[in-house]
Amino acid sequence: MRATAFGRAVPVVGRDGETLTARTRVEADETVLAGHYPGFPVLPAVCLVEAVDLALDGAGRWERGRMRLAEIESSRFLGPVLPGDDLTLTMTVEPSHAGDAVRCTATVSAGRGPAARLRLLYRAVQP
Template sequence: MHPEATSTSVRQPLSPLREPVRVVRQAALVDGGWRSAASFRVRPDEPVLAGHFPGFPIFPGVCVIEAVLQAATRTAPPEFGPLHLDTVESARFRDAVYPGDTLAIEVEWDRVDQGTGCAARVSTERGLAALVRLRLRRGDR
């Protein structure tokens, strides 16, 4: 164990994103299910763009998933409590995301066993960019 660490210290998650996602709408009941929304602007100076297709930068898919994860954990229904990533169940990328794009992230929630599942639809100004399904676990890690 690192000399400064204790058994009660909590490791903060690392993110490849320079800026956090912005909450657009906290989870609300819509048509009998929980829905929430967030957005993220891909800044042209995002460090992850530097080596991802030099000369023709594309925002990496793993960063799209990270934006969905941040959107999910920041907009979840309060009754779910703290959430942490358990599994990326699926990710289907439909269109590239470029510097300057704004991701609109719509999240739909469902409960699965002892965890929580969410499905996200990620769009840019050009239309659908990705469909992502996550399974999150509840608790303080």
Template sequence: MDINQIKEILPHRYPFLLVDKILEVKAGEKVVGLKNVTANEEFFNGHFPGHPIMPGVLIVEAMAQVAGVGLLTTVDNPEEKVPYFARIEDARFKKPVKPGDQLIIEVNVAKLRRGIGKVEAKAMVDKEVVTEAILTCAIQDK
């Protein structure tokens, strides 16, 4: 999925749309997304001047957005639904993410029932895990 296809189903927009491309989708099982981290991101102005690091909470949000895309592919009329972030468990931040990095986000669906999805997510830079967490999302009508 390219950015235009992502915007058809995710409600997020600039500056909070944190997924640039979906590389792989196996509905109800797995989704892989990509986020290009550029020096022009607004959050780098304050986090941290002279030592830019992507905030961990935004990495987790990017993982949740990829999870949302994956979960929305399992429902009818995904453009009429919205994924709500419901829970974060066991978040671990292993390495800083810097301008120029490319985040590859892999999300595996652990449980999906009645519009609630629990996923295992990890974000990688150069095939090395930088962040991982268990996320729960609820799919609701807009």
């Protein structure tokens, strides 16, 4: 078990080929909101990376065996995520040219529009 900002799984609610859709809500009492920022709580951007990771992990997305996040190839944070926001994560997973790796391209959206665009690289965990 690992510590998470959300403290829970991020469920996948749809699949269309290699594209997965997950949804979660940012609760007002999320521990990561305390002090980030006083008087104007905003979800730390790294939590959006974690949400994608949790969704992929929970979806059993790894036909090649156990995988782990190895690299954030690209991250663009486009807007704030606030308490009460419902997030939609759209993720596409495809083989990478880097041998035993797979690449996930993800968009995280809140009610106001896109919050992040991410490109993550996963590698097989060595036994």
